[in-house]
Amino acid sequence: MDKIYTIKDIAELAGVSKGTVDRVLHKRGKVSEDALKKVNEVLDRIDYQPNLMARSLKKTQIYSICVLIPDSANDPYWQPCIDGINDAKKEFKSFNVKVEIFLFDPTSTASFVETNQNVLNSSPDAVLLVPLFHKEALDAIETYNSKGIISSIFNNQLKSSAIKSFVGQDLFQSGRIAARLLDLLIKKGTIAIVHIDEDYENAIHMQEKEKGFRDYFENLETGKFEIKTFKVKHPQFKTTLKEYLESNPAIEGLFVTTSKAYQVAKIIAKNPEKKIALVGYDLLENNLEYLNNKTIDFLIHQNPKRQAYLGTTSLIEHFIFEKEISPEKLLPIDIVNTENAKDYFL
Amino acid sequence: MDKIYTIKDIAELAGVSKGTVDRVLHKRGKVSEDALKKVNEVLDRIDYQPNLMARSLKKTQIYSICVLIPDSANDPYWQPCIDGINDAKKEFKSFNVKVEIFLFDPTSTASFVETNQNVLNSSPDAVLLVPLFHKEALDAIETYNSKGIISSIFNNQLKSSAIKSFVGQDLFQSGRIAARLLDLLIKKGTIAIVHIDEDYENAIHMQEKEKGFRDYFENLETGKFEIKTFKVKHPQFKTTLKEYLESNPAIEGLFVTTSKAYQVAKIIAKNPEKKIALVGYDLLENNLEYLNNKTIDFLIHQNPKRQAYLGTTSLIEHFIFEKEISPEKLLPIDIVNTENAKDYFL
DNA sequence: ATTTTTATTGTGTTCGAGCACATTTTAACA
DNA sequence: TGTTAAAATGTGCTCGAACACAATAAAAAT
Numbered sequence: 001m002d003k004i005y006t007i008k009d010i011a012e013l014a015g016v017s018k019g020t021v022d023r024v025l026h027k028r029g030k031v032s033e034d035a036l037k038k039v040n041e042v043l044d045r046i047d048y049q050p051n052l053m054a055r056s057l058k059k060t061q062i063y064s065i066c067v068l069i070p071d072s073a074n075d076p077y078w079q080p081c082i083d084g085i086n087d088a089k090k091e092f093k094s095f096n097v098k099v100e101i102f103l104f105d106p107t108s109t110a111s112f113v114e115t116n117q118n119v120l121n122s123s124p125d126a127v128l129l130v131p132l133f134h135k136e137a138l139d140a141i142e143t144y145n146s147k148g149i150i151s152s153i154f155n156n157q158l159k160s161s162a163i164k165s166f167v168g169q170d171l172f173q174s175g176r177i178a179a180r181l182l183d184l185l186i187k188k189g190t191i192a193i194v195h196i197d198e199d200y201e202n203a204i205h206m207q208e209k210e211k212g213f214r215d216y217f218e219n220l221e222t223g224k225f226e227i228k229t230f231k232v233k234h235p236q237f238k239t240t241l242k243e244y245l246e247s248n249p250a251i252e253g254l255f256v257t258t259s260k261a262y263q264v265a266k267i268i269a270k271n272p273e274k275k276i277a278l279v280g281y282d283l284l285e286n287n288l289e290y291l292n293n294k295t296i297d298f299l300i301h302q303n304p305k306r307q308a309y310l311g312t313t314s315l316i317e318h319f320i321f322e323k324e325i326s327p328e329k330l331l332p333i334d335i336v337n338t339e340n341a342k343d344y345f346l
Numbered sequence: 347m348d349k350i351y352t353i354k355d356i357a358e359l360a361g362v363s364k365g366t367v368d369r370v371l372h373k374r375g376k377v378s379e380d381a382l383k384k385v386n387e388v389l390d391r392i393d394y395q396p397n398l399m400a401r402s403l404k405k406t407q408i409y410s411i412c413v414l415i416p417d418s419a420n421d422p423y424w425q426p427c428i429d430g431i432n433d434a435k436k437e438f439k440s441f442n443v444k445v446e447i448f449l450f451d452p453t454s455t456a457s458f459v460e461t462n463q464n465v466l467n468s469s470p471d472a473v474l475l476v477p478l479f480h481k482e483a484l485d486a487i488e489t490y491n492s493k494g495i496i497s498s499i500f501n502n503q504l505k506s507s508a509i510k511s512f513v514g515q516d517l518f519q520s521g522r523i524a525a526r527l528l529d530l531l532i533k534k535g536t537i538a539i540v541h542i543d544e545d546y547e548n549a550i551h552m553q554e555k556e557k558g559f560r561d562y563f564e565n566l567e568t569g570k571f572e573i574k575t576f577k578v579k580h581p582q583f584k585t586t587l588k589e590y591l592e593s594n595p596a597i598e599g600l601f602v603t604t605s606k607a608y609q610v611a612k613i614i615a616k617n618p619e620k621k622i623a624l625v626g627y628d629l630l631e632n633n634l635e636y637l638n639n640k641t642i643d644f645l646i647h648q649n650p651k652r653q654a655y656l657g658t659t660s661l662i663e664h665f666i667f668e669k670e671i672s673p674e675k676l677l678p679i680d681i682v683n684t685e686n687a688k689d690y691f692l
Numbered sequence: 693a694t695t696t697t698t699a700t701t702g703t704g705t706t707c708g709a710g711c712a713c714a715t716t717t718t719a720a721c722a
Numbered sequence: 723t724g725t726t727a728a729a730a731t732g733t734g735c736t737c738g739a740a741c742a743c744a745a746t747a748a749a750a751a752t
Contacts, residue, residue, distance in 0.1 A: 006707095006708055006709085007708070007709065007710090008708075008709095016731075016732090017731060017732045017733075018708095018709085018732085018733090019710095019711085019731065019732055019733075020730080020731060020732080022709075022710065022711080023730090023731090025709095026710085028711095030729065030730060030731085031729095031730070031731085032718095032729080032730060032731085035730080035731080049439065049440065050440075050708085050709070051403070051440060051707085051708050051709070052399075052440040052709095053398075053399045053400075053402050053403040053440065053441075053707085053708080053709095054399075054403050054707070054708035054709045054710085054737090055708080055709055055710075056399050056709095056737095057397070057399040057400050057403055057707090057708080057709080057736095057737050057738065057739095058708080058709050058710050058711085058736070058737050059709090059710075059737085060736095060737075093395070094395070094397065094398040094399065094667075095399075170689075173685065173686070173689075176685045177683070177685040177686050179685075180683055180684060180685045181683075184530060184531065184643070185530065216685075297530070321440075330689070331689070332680070332686060332689035332690050333685075333686045333689055334678070334680060334681075334686075335680075335681040335682075335683065335686060336681075337523070337526055337527075337681065338526060339519065339522045339523040339525075339526045339562075339679075340519070340523050340678060340679045340680075340681060343516075343519075343676070343677070343678035343679055344678050352737095352738055352739085353738070353739065353740095354738075362701075362702090363701060363702045363703075364702085364703090364738095364739090365701065365702055365703075365740095365741085366700085366701060366702080368739075368740065368741080369700095369701090371739095372740085374741095376699070376700060376701085377700075377701085378699080378700060378701085381700080381701080396738085396739070397737085397738050397739070398739095399737085399738080399739095400707090400737070400738035400739045400740090401738080401739055401740075402707095402739095403706095403707050403708065403709095403737095403738080403739080404706070404707050404738080404739050404740050404741085405707085405739090405740080406706095406707075
């Protein structure tokens, strides 16, 4: 049977004291070759699993983790992240970890930089952040790294050797899924990819989604679909899109690459004679409203709550269970329609 | 600040010994009214959270949980359950819990009864089971209950006051989702609900799904769809379905209420001129093959792995963290197509 | 008033790992 | 060979909760 061994057991089996076993296990040195061999022989033979209860009971050090996310006052997309992080906090509240949330204004680079400075001042053991601003995020991560602070990111991909882990979705694949759905919705015709660019930088997000979207149709039998791209900034958005649709009456499907599908829905809902297929992102209140009245056909769920949860727990578990942090964790891309929308709020 | 209090702290604050505090906390009696009052006053004032590490370190009792699931040799649907249970085992391996898996033959009531007897002989603290056989499951659960053994179920719903928890999906809603998908796939026409009944009993499953499916169309503008039901037992399945489709050429969509959509796909794939929309359940190898070649349009993912995982962890956490077991946990109903299928194997 | 019984309260050990410190062994050097 | 330095090894306390057992106080019985 798989008996549970303790350090004391190992010490007895190897004929040494538990202090020596401890030194071997933690590679603290000051062990003779002879003793090292004896202990290692035992260790090879049995499957020693340190008792994590005893360990964390003894350890008085409290690990500190800071999470940097955009303030949901600016964009409701981020609200679920708070819940995910709080779930993680709750789950591990008995352990020696402290998780602190720092909010920044997603429309302000300065706010991002400043918040990172605040985080740095609290000198945490690890930071989980949403790298919304490419350059500034890289700088911050570099600084953390130089101070021995672990950095993980989620939601937005960012390549850097100083990053321990990324949690998010495969955006290229996400675009392909949207394509497949629109393929089903309108069997042929013209589709426009709509990029509603906010002030802040999610260009990479949108680009990857567009690539995936186009990739799907390129590998399809030709002639059935025509794909266009339409970029628009927020202020002039309403009139511009209206004009665009009027001047392109062939358009039968729209793919909105951000969480702002409801804004598009608002416009096309005014013209109910001509149903335009609409696929967008994220389960915001506004989007769900138009999903339920079937102006929006499908929403793709990016699961920000779970992203934040997993990003947080992987750091926590790294500290208290010495678990390895997997460099990349890609979440399933959930397809949501009228019928299963409410399931994703659990 | 939210200081963490220990029993010693409480004892000092109340001016009694830690033994007395312990007796108050555990209601072991043998405490004078005076002391009781003093301790309770402190307890009201502060928020005492017992250190679970220390507790489980001291407790030598090992909790035993048995999980009863169908043998995946008979039906590959159950394979992921094993993985989910093993994930739970791994996650809590440092704690005082032992999780044991018992397999039974889903085609044999006798096997189910016998396995329950084996479980009973090992006198566990809790049992998680798939109540495939209605009457026998109720009997088993009644027996467990009388011996003080906690029973939880997953995958199949079953009503009994002796059941602590159910993990699964809302099958009615699941049927509605299938309906919505077929509504999109074929804008109008005749749809057949196909019940492929295995020897074992999942009639309730299928009935609920059918109800949800029909419910969706009943609330729709009339005249667009006609819904039929087709029941078939396995042996004669192939020829019967073929004949059925030939004699009902109006059928443009099929909803297979079990994981056997691939068997239907095999038949309709032979007649590629007439594309029939097909929606089924579960990410089996066989189903995925036909999903990828687009014979199957959508699969609904019942997430057996997560069901088993959550069923197991909720019992484990009940024992080691004294967490309450929520009586019902309904999982999201995932819509799967060619593009996001592989995401669900993580 | 003294002993006995009962009720109440306090003390000390345990769980396993981690680490400081004490002790022993070995090596280095005069 | 004796002395000192260095290396290796062992011992013992701690973390917080649980619980057995010892100790004390209060009540009851003689």
